[in-house]
Amino acid sequence: MNKILFLLVLTAVVAVVACAMNGSKVNDDLFSSVGNDDFEQVIADTAHVTLLDVRTSEEYADGHIPGAMLIDVKKDDFMAKARMLLPQNKTIAVYCRSGRRSVTAAEKLVADGFKVINLKGGITAWVAAGKPIEK
Secondary structure, eight states: OHHHHHHHHHHHHHHHHHHHHHHHHHHHHHSEEEOHHHHHHHHHOTTTEEEEEOSOHHHHHHOBOTTOEEOOTTSTTHHHHHHHHSOTTSEEEEEOSSSHHHHHHHHHHHHTTOEEEEETTHHHHHHHTTOOOBO
16 A cells, blocks of 8 residues: 555656646747857847837836847736737847846747847846946
C-alpha cells in the first residue's frame, strides 16, 4: 500500500514540474528576451521597431531609453492604450526597470497578436552597461 501511495505522489510531483516547465517554455517561444547589445541593435531599426517603456510615468521621467513610448503595464487600460498606440506591423521592443513587468507586458502583447522583443534586466542592466538614457 505504501508503494502505491508513493508512486501516486511521485507521479503527481512529476506532472506538476512538467507543467511548470512547459509553461516557461511557452513564454520563451512567444517572444525573445535579449541582452543590452542585441536590444540596442533591434531598437536602431526604427522603421520596423517601436520602443515601449512599461514603467510608471515617474520612473519614465527619471530616465528612459531615447525614443521610448510610455504605457504603464500596471494600469487597467494598458491593453486598450497598446491597441490604440502601437502598430501591429512593427516589432515592439519592451523594457521596464528590471525585466519583470516587461515580461508581463510581452505576454499580454503577444496574446493580442504583437511581435515582441524584451530587454533582459530592464533599464537597470541598460544603465549598468553604459547605454544612453534621456530625461
